[in-house]
Amino acid sequence: MKKNIQLVKTLLKYTFSIVPIVAGLDKFSNILTNWSQYISEGFAGLLPFDAATFMMIVGVIEIVAGVLVFTKTKIGALIVAAWLTGISLTLLFSWSYVDVAVRDLVIAIAAFSLAKLSEEKL
Template structure:
């Protein structure tokens, strides 16, 4: 009987993908939940300053009410990543795209928009890894 050694390069790549998946899943679970809860606690910043006036005009209630709704969506997105990362990561990426649009149309906070673009790409990477893991398990 002839045995072959496992392909160590593919094993190493698989371990790296598993680590990347775990890191991204963890951060995209914790960060949205933490930021969402802070919309209620207001410990980190005055979140209302980041709301574009045209969006504030579209949503019912005050800017504060809008930020509370944003907080709920962010908590739900974090939970979605924890429970179903294939879909939760896409939800987070879409949410980040909306935040970027909001910030860019304000004509301010381009640095935050650029950071959020990086996060959007990372969320899409998580989705890709999650879909690959799902296919491999099937």
């Protein structure tokens, strides 16, 4: 049982390290998607710079979060869970990309689960 729990923890740790880093890097290249499309027009209008610049800032935050998950798993996983919850709430409040919002909430729960697993000595 302990071995299975360790396997799950390791899989989650690498997933929540690699995926945010890749998504963060993609904010600079937009190979996976045009990230600016996820910013509501109302929010974009409040920014002191264009949406692409905002997404690059988001990318840096995501890269740092991924590195934190790898180096300080518990705190990094909590940051990723909070970050994904914030994204979900933003999307739900604007009622755009509701499917992405729900998906991100589920992923946030998985990140929170990694944080809880990281409290235990396995």
